[in-house]
Amino acid sequence: MTDIATTILPRVSTISADLVAKRYRSERRFRAYGLISLGITALFLAFLVIDIVGKGYPAFFEHTVTLPVTISADKIDSSNPAKGDYIGLAKDALKAAFPAMSGRADRKALLSLLSSGASDDLRKMVVSDPSLIGKQIDVPFLLSADADLYFKGSQTTVTRSAGSGPIDITKVEEKYTISGNVDGLTEGNILRVNDGAFRITAIIGAEIEAEPLIEPSSVGQVAADRWQTLKFSSKEADRRISDKEAVVLETLKAKGLVSKGISWRFFTSGDSREPELSGIRGALVGSLLTLSITLAICLPIGIAAAIYLEEFARKGRLTNFIEVNINNLAAVPSIIFGLLGLAVFLNFFGMPRSAPLVGGLVLALLVLPTIIIASRAAFRSVPPSIKEAAFGVGASHQQAVFHHVLPLAVPGILTGTILGVARALGETAPLLMIGMVAFIVDVPTGVTDAATLLPVQIYLWSDLPELGFQSRTAAAIIVLMFVLFALNGFAIYLRKRFERRW
Amino acid sequence: MLIFYAGLLLLAATAFYAGRSKAIAILADKPGSMHSLPLYHGAYVALYAIVAASCVYALASVADLPFGQYAALIVALGAATHAFQKISPDFRARNTVEKIVLVVLALCSGFAILTTVGIVFSVLFEALRFFSQVSPLSFIAGLQWSPTSEPASFGFIPLLVGTLLITVIAIFIAGPLGLFAAIYMAEYASPRMRAYAKPILEMLAGVPTVVLGFFAALTVAPLIRGWGETFGLSVASESALAAGVVMGMMIVPLISSLSDDVINAVPQSLRDGSYALGATHSETIKKVVLPAALPGIVSAFILAISRAIGETMIVVMAAGLAANLTVNPLEAVTTITVQIATLLVGDQEFDSAKTLSAFALGLVLFMITLALNYVALRVVQKYREQYD
Numbered sequence: 001m002t003d004i005a006t007t008i009l010p011r012v013s014t015i016s017a018d019l020v021a022k023r024y025r026s027e028r029r030f031r032a033y034g035l036i037s038l039g040i041t042a043l044f045l046a047f048l049v050i051d052i053v054g055k056g057y058p059a060f061f062e063h064t065v066t067l068p069v070t071i072s073a074d075k076i077d078s079s080n081p082a083k084g085d086y087i088g089l090a091k092d093a094l095k096a097a098f099p100a101m102s103g104r105a106d107r108k109a110l111l112s113l114l115s116s117g118a119s120d121d122l123r124k125m126v127v128s129d130p131s132l133i134g135k136q137i138d139v140p141f142l143l144s145a146d147a148d149l150y151f152k153g154s155q156t157t158v159t160r161s162a163g164s165g166p167i168d169i170t171k172v173e174e175k176y177t178i179s180g181n182v183d184g185l186t187e188g189n190i191l192r193v194n195d196g197a198f199r200i201t202a203i204i205g206a207e208i209e210a211e212p213l214i215e216p217s218s219v220g221q222v223a224a225d226r227w228q229t230l231k232f233s234s235k236e237a238d239r240r241i242s243d244k245e246a247v248v249l250e251t252l253k254a255k256g257l258v259s260k261g262i263s264w265r266f267f268t269s270g271d272s273r274e275p276e277l278s279g280i281r282g283a284l285v286g287s288l289l290t291l292s293i294t295l296a297i298c299l300p301i302g303i304a305a306a307i308y309l310e311e312f313a314r315k316g317r318l319t320n321f322i323e324v325n326i327n328n329l330a331a332v333p334s335i336i337f338g339l340l341g342l343a344v345f346l347n348f349f350g351m352p353r354s355a356p357l358v359g360g361l362v363l364a365l366l367v368l369p370t371i372i373i374a375s376r377a378a379f380r381s382v383p384p385s386i387k388e389a390a391f392g393v394g395a396s397h398q399q400a401v402f403h404h405v406l407p408l409a410v411p412g413i414l415t416g417t418i419l420g421v422a423r424a425l426g427e428t429a430p431l432l433m434i435g436m437v438a439f440i441v442d443v444p445t446g447v448t449d450a451a452t453l454l455p456v457q458i459y460l461w462s463d464l465p466e467l468g469f470q471s472r473t474a475a476a477i478i479v480l481m482f483v484l485f486a487l488n489g490f491a492i493y494l495r496k497r498f499e500r501r502w
Numbered sequence: 503m504l505i506f507y508a509g510l511l512l513l514a515a516t517a518f519y520a521g522r523s524k525a526i527a528i529l530a531d532k533p534g535s536m537h538s539l540p541l542y543h544g545a546y547v548a549l550y551a552i553v554a555a556s557c558v559y560a561l562a563s564v565a566d567l568p569f570g571q572y573a574a575l576i577v578a579l580g581a582a583t584h585a586f587q588k589i590s591p592d593f594r595a596r597n598t599v600e601k602i603v604l605v606v607l608a609l610c611s612g613f614a615i616l617t618t619v620g621i622v623f624s625v626l627f628e629a630l631r632f633f634s635q636v637s638p639l640s641f642i643a644g645l646q647w648s649p650t651s652e653p654a655s656f657g658f659i660p661l662l663v664g665t666l667l668i669t670v671i672a673i674f675i676a677g678p679l680g681l682f683a684a685i686y687m688a689e690y691a692s693p694r695m696r697a698y699a700k701p702i703l704e705m706l707a708g709v710p711t712v713v714l715g716f717f718a719a720l721t722v723a724p725l726i727r728g729w730g731e732t733f734g735l736s737v738a739s740e741s742a743l744a745a746g747v748v749m750g751m752m753i754v755p756l757i758s759s760l761s762d763d764v765i766n767a768v769p770q771s772l773r774d775g776s777y778a779l780g781a782t783h784s785e786t787i788k789k790v791v792l793p794a795a796l797p798g799i800v801s802a803f804i805l806a807i808s809r810a811i812g813e814t815m816i817v818v819m820a821a822g823l824a825a826n827l828t829v830n831p832l833e834a835v836t837t838i839t840v841q842i843a844t845l846l847v848g849d850q851e852f853d854s855a856k857t858l859s860a861f862a863l864g865l866v867l868f869m870i871t872l873a874l875n876y877v878a879l880r881v882v883q884k885y886r887e888q889y890d
Binding site for chain 2: 023024026027029030031033034035036037038040041042044045048051052055300301304305307308309312313321322325326327328329331332333334335336337338339340342343344347348365368369372396397398422425426427428429432433437455456458459462470473474477480481484488
């Protein structure tokens with residue numbers, strides 16, 4: 001017997017050992033699939049967040065150029081300072097900084113660097129303090145979106161290098177030739193010299209031919225610390241900022257006039273056609289108004305419906321039908337609610353288009369099923385003994401529910417409501433149907449004013465071709481996600497704080 | 503109108519206070535004699551006034567009578583006085599108040615029915631007007647969709663194919679990812695791991711679709727285009743693939759959380775039995791747990807499909823507008839929801855087939871999602887195993 005066992009067993013065990021090894025490999029593989037799936041999901045989320053934060057982060061900053069301005073009384077009427085020619089003052093200030101740029105095209109290039117709303121801050125300063133009229137002050141002017149993006153490096157990367165040695169500039173019949181220690185330069189590079197600038201057009205041996213972008217006041221010997229080269233990573237035609245404009249910006253920056261600050265404007269102004277002037281205040285107020293309406297409608301109705309269905313409704317066909325309806329509505333695509341809003345609230349009841357009132361009503365219908373389902377779950381989690389004890393001391397059914405069950409269900413209801421509101425806050429599609437996609441500059445003041453909401457603002461901006469708006473879109477997304485995060489965090493806190501094990 | 507509401511509010515508050523004071527006075531006189539608490543007497547008087555005023559006001563509004571609101575307020579005053587006189591120790595104020603409260607609660611729960619009716623009627627009504635202008639057959643079987651051209655054609659097939667193409671891509675991505683994630687979370691993950699992984703999935707589920715649309719249009723689509731070019735493929739800038747991939751990622755949390763629940767609901771005894779026969783963990787999952795959880799998983803997939811078909815913002819921002827009849831994921835296609843959104847944003851003329859066609863599409867979309875939700879529900883009900 002032992003002989004047989006010793007001869008047979010090894011054979012069996014090698015087969016089974018192979019089999020076992022194979023099965024364990026398959027086990028590990030299967031487990032890895034799960035881990036990989038989770039990993040891909042996490043990576044996607046990380047990629048999404050990093051991408052959007054990377055795109056949106058620069059929009060929270062803006063660049064201004066500080067220029068001395070003489071607020072002359074002939075441009076600003078001291079009896080009505082709000083009406084003055086402030087943009088003229090801003091233009092004059094910039095022109096004064098570049099006296100060499102006197103041609104029409106030069107002037108145009110120069111002034112395109114200022115935002116069309118550059119003088120708004122100056123206006124506010126003067127209106128609040130009319131005694132400034134007649135004085136000279138240093139005023140920060142907002143740069144245009146393109147100039148702003150240039151400094152943020154989103155359009156092209158600039159390599160600045162100091163002069164490598166003394167150079168000699170000669171001017172012969174309107175043609176400039178540069179000689180000296182100028183290694184490592186190629187055509188298209190820019191030399192800033194004294195108060196002028198050249199673009200290299202050709203390199204012939206040790207000599208460089210260049211065309212002037214800004215005519216320098218003098219030519220001749222230039223020391224190494226008096227000139228500087230600029231190299232761009234993209235061609236002039238591929239940039240929104242021309243070489244000449246770039247030189248102006250570089251000159252301003254070299255003089256220390258350009259400063260970077262937090263763009264409070266992004267939070268305090270409404271929408272605008274200019275990226276650098278646009279903000280999300282209108283959208284934030286619109287969202288707030290709309291969600292107030294939503295909450296005011298769906299919280300009482302949702303709780304009442306949940307109380308009825310959970311505590312009072314007799315099980316029957318009608319109750320069953322209501323339940324099926326609620327579950328179905330929770331799965332209806334949100335765009336259908338937009339169609340409902342358009343057909344019923346706008347066309348039938350004749351409510352105003354684009355109004356937070358209608359948006360709030362539509363969103364209320366949209367999140368009502370969610371709130372009813374969450375509230376019912378909250379009621380169900382309160383043990384029946386609480387109610388029975390209330391009955392025992394003589395409470396009526398309604399007294400038992402309203403005095404004892406409802407207070408205990410409130411944390412659960414609140415959690416569900418906050419999650420419902422978070423969902424409503426991110427909802428866009430139904431609002432497109434009821435005309436909330438309009439371009440609205442003014443911040444809404446009431447529920448019937450035309451308004452837009454944060455997600456709709458994101459959608460509107462994302463459609464615009466300007467690079468400045470792309471960054472604003474991402475910044476608005478950051479704000480929206482931050483609010484959603486805070487809401488969800490608050491819901492989790494509530495759940496943790498008031499969670500009870502019975 | 504404002505006068506009516508302000509006046510009624512004031513009247514109701516006064517009525518409540520008066521009723522309650524009278525009851526308190528009676529109670530102070532003869533303690534323990536009242537059937538109902540003073541609160542209910544107050545509420546009774548106030549509710550009586552409100553109900554009376556509302557009835558009169560509604561009647562006056564319907565009949566378009568002048569001074570309806572004043573008449574309503576006067577009637578309310580009379581009603582409140584009448585109710586006030588009824589207050590006595592034997593009067594059962596609580597029963598009446600509770601009855602009214604119950605009716606209000608029941609009406610609130612009826613809101614869901616009202617919403618459904620509203621949806622069905624608003625969509626159906628406009629869709630019928632559309633079908634009176636365009637024959638249903640040319641809508642359902644037409645191969646060309648160009649609502650703005652002259653003459654316009656309303657063939658639904660390209661939209662359906664486009665929608666299904668993007669949905670299929672989304673499910674191809676979300677199905678395996680969501681299911682494996684759910685299996686890992688339910689079967690393998692340690693509590694620590696779950697504590698990290700669950701919030702990730704919940705966060706992804708909470709990302710607004712407009713954000714995903716922005717990401718799909720500005721990041722994923724150029725990325726796929728770039729990859730396509732390195733392999734020598736021409737990829738449309740609004741390819742179905744980009745929208746489908748991002749939509750797939752959107753659905754992952756839905757599939758994983760629903761599947762997680764059904765896998766967790768499979769009784770431990772089934773697993774223990776399988777282990778006792780010598781099966782490994784993964785063999786148990788594949789041969790025992792998944793078959794047992796299959797109805798729930800199928801239902802999760804169907805709900806995911808329904809969600810993908812009805813999703814709007816991702817496709818509006820990342821998919822195209824041109825209704826190409828193609829199944830090539832690298833080309834641009836359009837979907838039902840995209841067309842609804844583009845047809846109704848901007849000028850709306852409710853007598854033109856162009857605007858009304860959006861409602862016909864809405865009707866189709868509503869019916870498709872309703873049918874899918876119903877099937878999902880039935881699958882679970884019909885094939886669910888009862889283990890207890």
